Amino acid sequence: MADDLDQVFAALADRTRRAILTMLLEDDMAVTDVAEPFEMSLAAISKHLSILTRAGLIAQEKRGRVKWCKLEPDAMRTASVWMQGFGQFEPVNLDAFERFLAVELDNDAQPDAQDL
């Protein structure tokens, strides 16, 4: 029922899942390692990961007993193109992104610190 954009935007509309994507930007990770920084059960993270997978934002590949998660950056393109139609955003401002990313990493990927 829900189209691709529904799933991509819905997947992105959660702080935990965005933090996961940001972590995966650095490197591929196993499910347990993805879960480590969060104050939340492994099962919850597992659910988040399947939502991200269904949206096509990540891919999961099982090797042995470990399931590796890696970013699928292509999946965001359609959504990104959709959004760009609504403003004349200057072509990728990487500086702005780097600054934003730093903040996101502080706020999201270290829930212990933010929840005080």
Add this chain to the structure above:
Amino acid sequence: MADDLDQVFAALADRTRRAILTMLLEDDMAVTDVAEPFEMSLAAISKHLSILTRAGLIAQEKRGRVKWCKLEPDAMRTASVWMQGFGQFEPVNLDAFERFLAVELDNDAQPDAQDL
């Protein structure tokens, strides 16, 4: 609790709301006119519009008894920048966008046709 990105992405994760934004791309509209193409109560559209407003994606201004809705394209910039960090998207491909928009207009803004 939910930060700005939460609200923007959550607002975009709904076909009806995306259709509304697409309609507003053409021109500012009154609430009743926004509601007209949808098979849904005015109250439902009113809720969608307040979600879009809370997310900062549109602004509503009351003139007389009519409330005008207009796009606030700036609000999407932060989200767009966030997304662009995950892929090396070629600088705005307007052709692709135009094609995509045509499809969105057919599928979303004319629910009668799509629901057959």
Add this chain to the structure above:
DNA sequence: TTCATATTCAACCAATTGGTTGATCTTTGC
């Protein structure tokens, strides 16, 4: 074989979402 590790499944729960209907409020036109 046996034990531990990696991950998911299943059932449950509270909160949120997207919709409805009917009442309400404000503004306009006669």
Add this chain to the structure above:
DNA sequence: GCAAAGATCAACCAATTGGTTGAATATGAA
């Protein structure tokens, strides 16, 4: 003043979401 139009509010409902816990299912290591 009064009725109609524009829009929201309030109460409700079913479905979904984001989390929990405990059991189940691999797989790897000893």
